[in-house]
Amino acid sequence: MPALLIIAWLVRDVRAADGLMPVWEYWSGTADLRDAPRTTTSTTSLVLLLAYAAAAVAALRSASAASVLIVTGVVTFALRLPGVWTIADAPAPEDLRDRALLTTYVALAAGLAMIVVGVAGRRPVPEGAEGPAGPGRGAGVAVFLLLGFQGVLFAAWEIRQPFVYPSELYPAWFIGGEPLTTPLTEGPPGWVAVTHVLMLLVAAVGAVVGAAHARALGLIAGGFVLSSGVVGVARIVHYEMYEQFLDLDIEAQLNMLTSVSSLLVGPVVIIVLARRGVERIPVGGAPGPWGGGGAWGAQQPGYPPPQAAPGQQPPAPGFGPPP
Template sequence: MTVTRPARLTGAALCAALALTVAVWILQDLAVLGSPVDLARYWAGDHRFPTRGRSATSPLDPVLLAAYAATAVAALRSPHAASALAAAGTATLALRLPGLWAAGNGALVTALLELALAAGLLLTAAVGRPADAPHEPRPARPRTGPAVTAGILLAAAALLLALGELYRAGALPLEATVDRFTGGRSVVAPALAPPPGWLSAIAAGLYGTAAVSCLLRARHARAFGLLAAALLTADGLGGVARAVRYETLTRLGDLAAPDAADVLTSVFELLAGLAVLVLLAGRDAPSAAPGPHPAAGARPPAPPHPTPPGW
């Protein structure tokens, strides 16, 4: 969908504000943990080294930072940035909503600010269309082969994530399961991170939505697919990093079936996420050629001869 230049500038400014908010928290965690390596290890789930405090960010934050930066660039460069603005706004609303009941004033203020900016992105994408939108060129659809392949990979990722949450719901007590979605006392997570069950539900919904868009070759498939792929890659990378750190990747045969399934799922998520990024980053399908237009100053065809009655 086409958006006007003022709307694109507004969307880019909103994305820049969101990116700045995330960057400030990441820089604060760098000051707390001491080095980028320690912060990366903390994001990967390695909490065995001494720290000077608790991290407020999670692996989700660098993904959102990259998404905001890419969306801002897209808004500045392309008139078809409405889908990118909508994807960034929708994901932010869904992922930051639990911050409204999180502990800590800083997390609450950040959640309120980011939710307001995300609502602004959705409003900009919705009302920023030009007055002559029906005559504007429409964004191209993704190519069939890459789009269908990406859709299958994203659908498989959504299914694996949903099955994993169903297994945990059956294995854990009811109170612990509820806490995974609401952020209760039994869940220890960074201040800005959504509860793990909530994150899994939102991620599965995003993967599924992007998968359907890719399979249908919708015009917004690229924006939602790339965002889903970035989140999928980060999740898989974190799981693989933990498996390497704790040497479970080389001892799959010694692990219990659920633990081995978690490691293999992380490997699949990493490979599938990278594959979807490559598939959707390619060129779109060629647009249909416009119909012929009469040349300027061309005369209408001469009437037939002899002239029919009533001509």
């Protein structure tokens, strides 16, 4: 249902703007805002749409379906929650506000439903079976470094902005309202940015410890990083800022480098996490020092009994190797 609603709003924006290109120009910040029609969506909706499609496939085929549903539900709820109080006062026709508010409530209900279904669908792993796969050791470290780096970058820019933006933008930057104008179905930019930072840091830590939820959360976070890089680089190319790079101040240069970094990091994270995760050790523990499937030689079901050497009696149950 949330995916269908996003598609409906995207179609509405394309029709209102008389084409896909004006919508993209508004999303990327390259349009003339005096003439461009205001859209009701942003790249956030596009990333969520792809996340819903991936979650639907995972729910049918993946052993990690429960964690995928929980992660997708939490992300949906966090990103759509501000619409409850921002849409009512938005400068838009009343019928459009009503539809947007209904969409927000449906998205929140769907997010909660995904969380409930995911929690209810989590079952104990049978003994000897494999648990949900998380990132492998090498992939986990790589994702930790990449997403952690981007999370710190995004957080640093949010901390920096109050010192350079007009004070009138706050607290609307985080909670919405005048004088800020945002797409009707999207949250305030500060709220969205803080949500992205939390996603990046949680996914980074989860990846390095091999948590099963890190794959789903990291993929969604990687999608948001990639979209941020695409939008930022589009502005750089449109305004030919790369030609003036050496003449710009250090802050503008760092801003450009952040966009390029996002464009490079996003696809790498998605490719690394899209690969099949590492196999979990079967429930019961790692092989013990005496060669069994459990601790200290305790045999797991299905393991063959130890073979005695010629001329020796096999060890009695419960005792170690004979002297």
